[in-house]
Amino acid sequence: MGSSNSSLRQAPSSPSLAYGRLRFDSPKSQASPGRRLLQRAAAERDGLLVGSKATTKGGSMDPRTLVELVSSDSLQSVASPPLAVWIGPALLCALAYAFYNIFIKKGSASIHPILGGVVLQIVAALLGSLLLSYIIIQNSEDEENVLYWDAAGIRWAVCAGAAVGAAEILSFFVSSLGVQAMQSIPTIIGGSVFFGCVLGACLLHEVLTFRGWFGVFLICVGITLVGLEPSVEGGH
Incomplete structure (x- = not known):
């Protein structure tokens, strides 16, 4: 083929196709920005990036190495971010x-x-x-x-x-x-907490400590007490 091959670029291992403003990614080629940030923080916390090729002289991360870290098994189970990061949006969602x-x-x-x-x-x-x-x-x-x-x-x-x-x-x-809103809402939302934790453990293989499961148990006790409260609906 000669020297003409030197001008050809090697195709990426995880290709993505761009059409206009939309990008179609293969399942493993793209991690969300929030997921990348969280995994980078966890990697820095655990010392996985110290002294490795993941950092440059300026302290920034090589994007190719970041993609490798995102897809690696060592960072698939990442600890939750600090409470101060997500509690505000979570309460607004609630x-x-x-x-x-x-x-x-x-x-x-x-x-x-x-x-x-x-x-x-x-x-x-x-x-x-x-x-x-x-x-x-x-x-x-x-x-x-x-x-x-x-x-x-x-x-x-x-x-x-x-x-x-x-x-x-x-x-x-x-x-x-x-049913009173003061009974139906806690039962529905609290029940979703219980089912969410169970499904997260069974399907997503996520982990809660004993303290976390005790908190879920208390939620179940609370919604049971609310559900057993005599329903006397007031005026509208």
């Missing part, structure tokens, strides 16, 4: 869920549960589409912030959509039975 259930309770008496769930999902899809359009427009000139996804991500997003759709319909149904 507040949003509280309003979500309160609004369902308010409307459950005057709308069919399935219709209510469909309307709820349509509104959520419209708001999500507006936010997605804004992100695409804002990052139209930024090559680093493209929309990344692969077949596995789409598949799990579809499963999550089916699950949340069922949850919304069931929430309308439970509320339509006349």
Whole structure:
């Protein structure tokens, strides 16, 4: 072939195809920015990057080495970030869920549960589409912030959509039975904590210490006491 081969670049081992502003990645070629940041912090904490080729003279990480670390088995089980990093967004999410259930309770008496769930999902899809359009427009000139996804991500997003759709319909149904919001909301949210921990341990192979499982047990005791409370609904 001669010296003409010197101008050819070697194809990446984990290729991705770009179409416009969307990037289609193979399942192992892309980790989310938050996941990369968390794994880098864990690697630095555990001393995995000290004295290795992962750092340069300026202290920054070689991106190729970062991808290797992200896909390595040694960093697949990464400890949770500090509480101060995620507690704010988590509490805001909890507040949003509280309003979500309160609004369902308010409307459950005057709308069919399935219709209510469909309307709820349509509104959520419209708001999500507006936010997605804004992100695409804002990052139209930024090559680093493209929309990344692969077949596995789409598949799990579809499963999550089916699950949340069922949850919304069931929430309308439970509320339509006349259950107090002060009983139904703690039972639904607290129950999701229990099932989330069990499924996380069984399906995701995540780990909680005895203290964590004791906390889950206390949550179960709490929602049991709330559920057994006599239901005397006040005025609207």
